[in-house]
Amino acid sequence: MTPPTKDPNAPAADTAPAFVLVRPQLAENVGTAARAMLNCGLDRMRLVAPREDWLSEKAIAAASGAEIVLRHARCYDSTEAALADRHRVLATTARRREMIKPVMTPRHAAGVIRAAAQGGQATAVLFGPERTGLENDDVALADAIVEVPLNPVHRSLNLAQAVLLVGYEWFQAGVDQPPVELLTNGGEMADRAMLLTFFRHLESELDACGFLRNADKRPGMVRNLRSLFERAELTRQEVRTLHGVVKELRWGRRPDRPRRSEGGSPDDWARGEEG
């Protein structure tokens, strides 16, 4: 993962959007919005005429470790003033307005913001007051509207959740992380040779005990067993463990268990393993 901010106390790079909270009502909500912003590597909060003190104890407690965002927040009298130095402005709204404007998903907006930033433009996203949302005059200051696709019969998000979803998409657009990977805790993956040695060990024991005695079905059964273990994406250590599992199931405490040095002993796999 490539975090956009390496040091959480340093201001986010110039490419990060300012999140402008317009007339937020409760300091607590400003705090939870700050927390959501920092989750997404954003620390440029702007406040337009907040009703309460955004540095109150309540706000700082709600920020839950993101106090730095509140301390760096800049306060303005009007939305116009908060946006004066911005080139591209997006407004989040939950309901459609009587305005002819592009309306985009947060995912699309993330690309728009990043592209604008790459072109040297300063960006901002507007968020309205908790109950009422942005006024039309605020929305009219924006180039486009961001609308989160959500359950149409239960769309209402609180302020921090709206901030989180827009910030999340912005962060994802900059993440250089594979969508899926195997977490191995430093364990090395087994290569094909090691797998094949295990398969041969397993199959020879299954031949010996009679599990694969049906000659017609044997090739299919072997393929299915191999596929099952291949799908598991085994590490070297796991293959060693499986060798042990097979050996102990086969021989356990049986009195006829071959001695370690004997040819054809169950420890053969240990020699073949690296070969």
Add this chain to the structure above:
Amino acid sequence: MTPPTKDPNAPAADTAPAFVLVRPQLAENVGTAARAMLNCGLDRMRLVAPREDWLSEKAIAAASGAEIVLRHARCYDSTEAALADRHRVLATTARRREMIKPVMTPRHAAGVIRAAAQGGQATAVLFGPERTGLENDDVALADAIVEVPLNPVHRSLNLAQAVLLVGYEWFQAGVDQPPVELLTNGGEMADRAMLLTFFRHLESELDACGFLRNADKRPGMVRNLRSLFERAELTRQEVRTLHGVVKELRWGRRPDRPRRSEGGSPDDWARGEEG
């Protein structure tokens, strides 16, 4: 947009994942998680040994309209019991475990869940208690881990936010909505003919008043002006408004303003508009 649930009171389609909250501590957090679920069209909540009553007044107030999710929630003694009828299980975690498991983003997980559901498999996503997250034994019950890519130095999400992000991605994977569109409130877009009539009106007035007098620069200036208006993606009504703007700027209350019926009058555009 294609909502996954048309009727919010009907249970979500069988294709929806169950969200399993393991040992949640505060009823209020169960409520906000329910709200976040319903935002994403999800109403299959399962609770494993919740500490408080998930139908308390506090929980219902926190659910903010998503009481239905709480009322339908099913309660289990153990994570194993909650997962018994599930085929594919994902566990959300904030920290890496000593386990060899695929770890995926919520976006990738959304595809995995939808693909499994298409194949007739029942799915679940596990969420741990507020402070501690899932225990290793819970994680071990899952096929894979979901980890939200977030600011590595400020990853901590509250329960409802984790639920929201995973649910949001699931919802997005089923949304059939263009990432960006022009919101026109039913206004029809202007076609090229209408635009060109406006361009000719504007340019003839700019010729008349001398703005385009530099013959060398005229072609470039005309192209730039046309591009500017084209970029705006004008509706028919907006083009009519712009004709009016040009006409009034040019003639306003001037005594020599041509009469309506005269040839070459500023009302010419109105005739050309539809031609």
